[in-house]
Amino acid sequence: MITPEFKPQSTILMRFAMTLYLLLTAGYGHAQKSFVPSERMKTELYKAEVLLKSEKTDSSRAIAEKLLAGLSDEKQRNSYFGLRVRLVVATVYEQKNQNRQAIARLHEIIDQSNFKSGVDVYVKACLVMAMIHEKSDAKEQSLRYLKDARSALDKFKPDSLYPAYAIRMASWKRLYESNEAAIPFALQVLELSPKFSLKEEEAIGHLLMKILLLPVDPDASWQHNLKSLQIYKDLENHNGQSACYQAFAQMSLEKGELKRALIYSDSAMTSVSKSLSEGSVPNSREANIYLLRASIYKDLNKLDSALFYTDLGYKVYWEGHLERYSDNVKEMELLNETDKRDREHNAKLKQRNIILRTAGIILILTFLLVFIIYRNLKRQQQAKQALEEQNTVIRNQSEQLRKLDETKSLFYANASHELRTPLTLILEPLNTLLTNRSLGETQKYQLLSIALKGGATLKNLIDQILDLGKLDGGNMDTYLTPTRIRDFFAGWLTQFESVAGAKGLTWLIENHIPEDLVAMLDREKCRQIISNLVSNALKFTPKGGQVEVRIDYGGGQLHLCVTDTGRGIEAGDLPYLFDRYFQAGQKDELAQGGMGIGLALCHDYVKLFGGKIRVESTPGRGACFYVEFPLQTTAEIPEEEIFPPEESLTLPVPDHKKQGNKPTVLVVEDNFTLQNYLHLLLREEYHVLLAEHGEAALEKLRAYRGIDLIISDLMMPVMNGCQLLNILKSDKKTAGIPVIMLTAREEKDEKLKALRIGVDDYLTKPFGTEELKVRIANLLKRYSVRKEEDEEAKHVSEEDRGWLQKFEEASGKLLSNDHLGIPDLAAEFAMSESTLFRQLKRLTGLSPQQYIREIRLEKGRELFNDPRAYSVQQVAAILGYKDPRSFSRAFKARFGKLPSET
Secondary structure: OOOOOOOOOOHHHHHHHHHHHHHHOOOOOOOEOOOOOOHHHHHHHHHHHHHHHOOOHHHHHHHHHHHHHHOOOHHHHOEHHHHHHHHHHHHHHHHOOOHHHHHHHHHHHHHHOOOOOOHHHHHHHHHHHHHHHHHOOOHHHHHHHHHHHHHHHHHHOOHHHHHHHHHHHHHHHHHHOOHHHHHHHHHHHHHHHHHHOOHHHHHHHHHHHHHHHOOOOHHHHHHHHHHHHHHHHHHOOHHHHHHHHHHHHHHHHHHOOHHHHHHHHHHHHHHHHHHHHOOOOOOHHHHHHHHHHHHHHHHOOOHHHHHHHHHHHHHHHHHHHHHHHHHHHHHHHHHHHHHHHOOOOOHHHHHHHHHHHHHHHHHHHHHHHHHHHHHHHHHHHHHHHHHHOHHHHHHHHHHHHHHHHHHHHHHHHHHHHHHHHHHHHHHHHHHHHHHOOOOOHHHHHHHHHHHHHHHHHHHHHHHHHHHHHHHHHOOOOOOOEEEEHHHHHHHHHHOOHHHHHHOOOEEEEEEOOOOOOEEEEOHHHHHHHHHHHHHHHHHOOOOOOEEEEEEEEEOOEEEEEEEEOOOOOOHHHHHHOOOOOOOOOOOOOOOOOOOOOHHHHHHHHHHHOOOEEEEEEEOOOEEEEEEEEEOEEOOOOOOOOOOOOHHHHOOOOOOOOOOOOOOEEEEEOOOHHHHHHHHHHHOOOOEEEEEOOHHHHHHHHHHOOOOOEEEEOOOOOOOOHHHHHHHHHHOOOOOOOOEEEEEOOOOHHHHHHHHHHOOOEEEEOOOOHHHHHHHHHHHHHHHHHHHHHHHHHOOOOHHHHHHHHHHHHHHHHOOOOOOOOHHHHHHHOOOOHHHHHHHHHHHHOOOHHHHHHHHHHHHHHHHHOOOOOOOHHHHHHHOOOOOHHHHHHHHHHHHOOOHHHO
16 A cells, blocks of 8 residues: 555644553563464455455455454464454554554564564564554654564565565655655565566556656656556456556646546546445545546636535545544544553553543644635635636536537447448449349349348448447347357458458468367357457558468467557557547547447457457557457367358459540549449449549559549548548649549538538438439539630630639629529620620630529539528529529439439
8 A cells, every 4th residue: 555645744643642552552472373273264364365455444354353253262363363364454444544453453463473483474564564654654663663574574585575565665765765765666566576476566566666757757657557557457456446547647637638637537536436335445545536636627727617526525535534533532432441441550641641632632623623714715715716707617618518519429420421331332232223124134143242241231230239238238148159269260360361452461360279179159259359350450551561360279268369560559549449439549530430339349248258358559550459268168069150252352353444435433432342332333334443541542543644533432541531632632633633522421510621622522321323423424524624624724815814704703693683694794794695605605615594504503502501501492592593493403403413402
């Protein structure tokens, strides 16, 4: 136990307590060895010692006191077994800050311990006594007991006790000398604890190094705290976890990372609550966490929350302080009863003790009264200040709610993307089959295969979501069947070879499972684990990288390792990677797909198997996921696993040689099945090129000249659609290529963002096949006209350009006139109708009526993307159409769908 950072300044009272103890200490005896406890009693004692180490004090105390009551006479109580039981009780008193009772019992244990047979009891008792004096700021007394413990260690060399001694020595050096003097002892703790499997001591050693290194090396301090947290998680020690989370929150606050500090403080409060529910002794950490949270909210300028947690922190602290004070009063009453039995011999001593106790009580009550008055004044001042800044607080709270709404929207957007893509692959091929009667048998088979794959993908996503509910309700079962383990993993992993090859990745499998190994396995859940881990590795590894899967079996455990050379995972994301709905690396960037449940399911499945999953990663160098779980071998004859046909993951292979005068369309989509469908849909009319993300698309643009149109998904790994669009529109060579954004996201903000960058069209999945084809044809037609105009514009004079600009401005002002035509424009420019017709035809290739219709329809499309959400009737009126139906027909002919469908 590390000395708490937030302790009351009651050194004088503690010294009074020590004086009182010295006056009341009883006589001594000698440890006996003759008593032999039963195996049940030994087991119970071991359980009590383990619970005490985990700081589950109430449970440990109940077991120890029951054992102590079962020791019938003084001989048994003074035996080695009895001394160990009494040491547990004394340590419980120390953890509850009932130091008088703890000191009295520890003195008896130290005096009655036999160096040769009970050296471990003697050393542990000395160390507990040293800790009590250290908390009381009794420097010399603490050091004396540390020296006594060291003498016993040097004489009898029980090396397994040395880490506990080094912990106390490091704490003493830190308090009374310097951090530099304490570091060697902390390092000895970390060196020796693993040798004796002393996990609690190893965790405390890391906490010590965290404290000692924080002023000089914050990064190293952070890593030590992270290692300590992992150990406490393995031990399920929530009190230790709360200390680590509190430290993370404090360090994040000092760095100015307020949101991260708030998250860690949440974890600290959760761990403290679990610790208290398990019977741990309430201490000042709960109050410290509330006060730290108040500081975070203060820096966030959320003064109401800061005031709330400040009050709560001090309230918890003083409740604990008063509880300890009540315990001290009870101790005094017990001591008073002892004095009564010896009244005749100790009358003067009793009077002096009463005076000292009364003085201590008066001192404590006076201090409490002064502090309460001070806190009330402080609260009044803070309340007044909070009232004056109420408007600011409300605005800040609104901003926080907005950010929470953004987080929720991100999850829904990701879920929409994941569900709409397979839905598109079901609806559109089926629609094509129903509307196109001239399809051949091969094309029908291909379309049905795509729809079947989409249905399987959709079913898999729904199954995963349903599994979350089963896991939450504790209703998830395992369905074990005899399986040839080597063949099972080899069969499923082979399915990813074509995907890796298409992405230009090196794909390695090391299968070290014995060929004859047959074990009970939940095949479907194992398949999900393989699919999620390998799919993520392939998704986030760039071209030229490597994905490797290693499988081993040993010690009754299956070991699976998936390693990639992708972008890696930030250190701050690692603790939350297996949390549900968590999306790594998406704080300030467009989401790249996924609902955030794949890794969470992997974690829950592995835990259901009785195993563990962990990850190691270096940003920029890739990640490595480790899975291990026990296998139950069997002699049963296994049912053969039926693997999906290999063509289920086969990718489209477009013809890179352009045939005839077909326009070239580049499809940028990370879902290979949707790639396949779009290639099948467009290949008859267009020369189709494929790319799985933005970077691959840029490579295609550099390799193939003459690309006429681009269809791009929005949410993709490596480089998303908006990033690609921004690059295209920023380069003169590619700025004119029309781009259709094809995505599952429907938010207006996303549409407007893409439109501001310069997207030419925007379709939402599931899209209509005919609508897509119409929009492609219209954009290609406009692209062709634009190129001709650009060529002609090279020969247009400055005077003609000026006239065209004035003509466009005049046309825009007259749009709402339903009678707008050649006479109006001719009058505006003081020329005859025939002259206006010839002039406009020469410069644009369009008649005046064609030109006006184009302007009106483009303006209408712009109005439908306006956040104010105009109706069809309103837009038609604004654009000068008397009949909204006439406007709708013209809009559909131009853009491939009705205005009501935008």
